[in-house]
Amino acid sequence: MDKQKIAGDKVPALPDLFQGEAGGVRLRSARCGTCGTCFFPEYHEQHRPGCSREGVEKILLNRIGKLASYTVQHYMPPPPFRTEKDITPYPIGMVEFPEGIQVVGIMVDYKEDDLVLGREVETTTFTLYRDDKGQEIVTWAFRPKAH
Amino acid sequence: MRNVSIIGVGLHPWGKFPQNTFVELGVQAVANALQDANIKWQEIQAIASGIYIWGGNAGHISGQYLAAVFGETGIPIINVYNACATGAAALRTAYMSVASGQVDVALAVGVDISPEGFLSAKSDNPRQDRDVLRWRMVGMPNPAFWALECRKRMHKYGTTAEDLARVKVILSQYGVLNPNARYRKAYTLEQVLNSPMVNDPLRLFEICATSDGAAAIIVCAADKAAQYTSQPVNIAACTMGSAIYGDPTIRISALSAPAKAEAPMLSESYSASQQAYRIAGIGPEDVDVLELPDNSSWHYLQYLETCGFCGEGQAEQMVREGQTQIGGKVAVCPSGGFSSFGEAIGAQAVWQVVEAVTQLRGQCGPRQVKNAKVAMAQTYGLMGNSATTILTV
Known part of the structure; x- marks a missing residue:
């Protein structure tokens, strides 16, 4: 089985950024075993000055984080952003994970009063478009945590 | 390090000029700076120049393109890139050329032309270009x-x-x-x-647009500035x-x-x-x-x-x-x-x-x-x- 595939026929628009787990979708990050710096994506390495950069290990971020900020975007960005239809207005959230990192992503399945800083959100996917084979091409996304 | 003064400044007004090239905009800014400093082109001893990413290979060597218009004199021309701080890198490079004592007079130029609307990714390799990720995955x-x-x-x-x-x-x-x-x-x-x-x-x-424009500054050793201007500005x-x-x-x-x-x-x-x-x-x-x-x-x-x-x-x-x-x-x-x-x-x-x-x-x-x-x-x-x-x- 193609390990890049996540639940169902969904295919990430770009590889190595997130994966489906039994417990849900999780972002792929990495942490330096020496300086403790956590970075995303796992291939954009960052370290504390002077770090020997030894012992970097790949980790999966917690599925749940807290909304640290958000913006509601009122127009469609140009290519290479691609969606099936105009999705505006759509929120982009900045989510703080317990691993000590904040990550941005599109927000889905929300009501207006869910857009409150500090609110718990969970990682999920958002279908950008379907390719020629009918496969759903997805990115990671955040939605309010089910109560 | 020597003291350095600004003896001349020049601009091309800001706007959208789709019919013009970065060279045309830059030439106007440099010509205005030369006139402002009351200095001849041949007296410029070094140039630092930079533009953003829409000039192609010509943009990477913008200083050479500009110098060709005024007449090539064999001086050092350094082309710089530091994103929105590109012009500052040009100015600092010109400033350092004079402060170090290597030359007495140097020119800094920053130019730009850009398409309308949002800026977007210019490569397709997410592993080396963060821009690809933020556009494709989050828009x-x-x-x-x-x-x-x-x-x-x-x-x-x-x-x-x-x-x-x-x-x-x-x-x-x-x-x-x-x-x-x-x-x-x-x-x-x-x-x-x-x-x-x-x-x-x-x-x-509450957010700024993207524009076209050009600016030039002529810097000079402070002790020689009086030869050119009665109003030198100290850096x-x-x-x-x-x-x-x-x-x-x-x-x-x-x-x-x-x-x-x-x-x-x-x-x-x-x-x-x-x-x-x-x-x-x-x-x-x-x-x-x-x-x-x-x-x-x-x-x-x-x-x-x-x-x-x-x-x-x-x-x-x-x-x-x-x-x-x-x-x-x-x-x-x-x-x-x-x-x-x-x-x-x-x-x-x-x-x-x-x-x-x-x-x-x-x-x-x-x-x-x-x-x-x-x-x-x-x-x-x-x-x-x-x-x-x-x-x-």
Whole structure:
């Protein structure tokens, strides 16, 4: 089985950024075993000055984080952003994970009063478009945590 | 290191000029600077030049293209790139050429042409270019990054929609008076608050556009400046800064930021300005004119704090009290700012210094800051690029 595939026929628009787990979708990050710096994506390495950069290990971020900020975007960005239809207005959230990192992503399945800083959100996917084979091409996304 | 003065400045007005090339814009700015300095082209001993990314290979060697028009003389030509701080890198390179004693007179040029609308990714390899990720996976134009920080600020300090709109009102009243500005219309608070939402909480009139433009500066050893001008402007500091580990700001292009702050926000600009204060022996309390990078209303507020013009969370109050206007504690962007000019990425850092020079010479007419003796130009660029120039007369 193609390990890049996540639940169902969904295919990430770009590889190595997130994966489906039994417990849900999780972002792929990495942490330096020496300086403790956590970075995303796992291939954009960052370290504390002077770090020997030894012992970097790949980790999966917690599925749940807290909304640290958000913006509601009122127009469609140009290519290479691609969606099936105009999705505006759509929120982009900045989510703080317990691993000590904040990550941005599109927000889905929300009501207006869910857009409150500090609110718990969970990682999920958002279908950008379907390719020629009918496969759903997805990115990671955040939605309010089910109560 | 020798003292260095600015003896000539020149601009091509800001706007959209789809029929023109970057060479044409740059030539006009350089010709104006040569005339302003009353100096012959053949007396220029070094050139530092830069543009953003729409010039193709020609843009990477913009200095050579410009020199060909005026006549090639064999001098060193250095082409620089530091995103929105590109012009500052050109100025610093020209400044260092003179300060080091290698040459007596050098030229710094920043030029730009850009397409309409949002900037977007120019490569397709996500492993080496963060831009690919932010566009393809999240669809994030630059104002989205600014809006995320703006929302945090509102949550932390109670910044209001009126506070954000007020910045545009102040800047637009100066833009009206600047013949080189692209947008020359004064707005009321109500008009700004009624402009379309772009990236909530930031509205259309609260973020800057992308423009075309060009700016040039001629620097000279201070002890030789009198040969050319009766109004030399001293460069008290010309520094550049990059980001510091642990900066919590979500930086344009990045998809993540540390949750725990171990460095100041906008640490690249904190670094550049602190270096400049130390070198110049001048502090924010001494500055009469400040050109800061008002990419959005959030930047205007945040930069007042980043560069030490007020304490944390106090920028809104400073603006409400009129302390950032001409006649206040420090005149902030009496040029009209990016808000009135738009970003001409490779050119804007040079332009900011040109505006500061014009103020110190007392040539700004109805938007002149009275008795201006110290001016500061603060620049900011993508991926941790910043520069500070402090000028005195």
